[in-house]
Structure formats: C-alpha cells, structure tokens
Amino acid sequence: MIEKHLKNHKLIQMIEHSLLRETEIFISERNDWMVFKTNIQTSFQVDVLKLLFQEHTDVKEWTIDLEDEDRVLRIKSGTLLKVEELISLGGMFGFQIQMME
Secondary structure (H helix, E strand, C coil), X not given: CHHHXXXXXXXXXXXXXXXXXXXXXXXXXXXXXXXXXXXXXXXXXXXXXXXXXXXXXCEEEEEEECCCCCCEEEEEECCCEEHXXXXXXXXXXXXCEEXXX
C-alpha cells in the first residue's frame, strides 16, 4: 500500500514539474533572437549590461538600440536561456526588461 502511494506521489511530482517547465519561457535552442523593451538609456548602463552578459555564458550575442524609444535589447542564446532569469538578473541592477511580441 505504501509503495503504491509513493509511486502515485512521484507521478504527481513528475506531472507538476512537467507543467511548470511548460509555463517557463525560454530563448530557443535554434539561436533565434529574442526582443525586449528596456529602460536602459546611458552608455554606463550598457557597460553594466555588457559585464552581466560576459558572466552569463548562455548569452551568445546581444545588441541594444538606445535610439529606439523602447530601448530595444536583442539577445541570441546557444542554449535554453530562461527569460525570467534574464529579467530578474536585469532587475537586480535596476533595469526593466520586458519581452516584446
């Protein structure tokens, strides 16, 4: 009886984990560019972003357009990079980063 309960519990955990992973947003493995709106305005902030991305090995390439009113940040990753992680990382330095559709 206990074994059956444990198996059911493990199955529920696996399903919950699978559902959580489906709700996470990743930058595609196919090296697609993801586009974000930011509040980054100065070259100093760009330098801070550069240091962050140098430390974050999942960021393969990136650009930012300070001339655009949305301060568009484009990121390419060679791996599965969690968008929430990127947004959180920027938030620690006062950057507002939102995925654009």
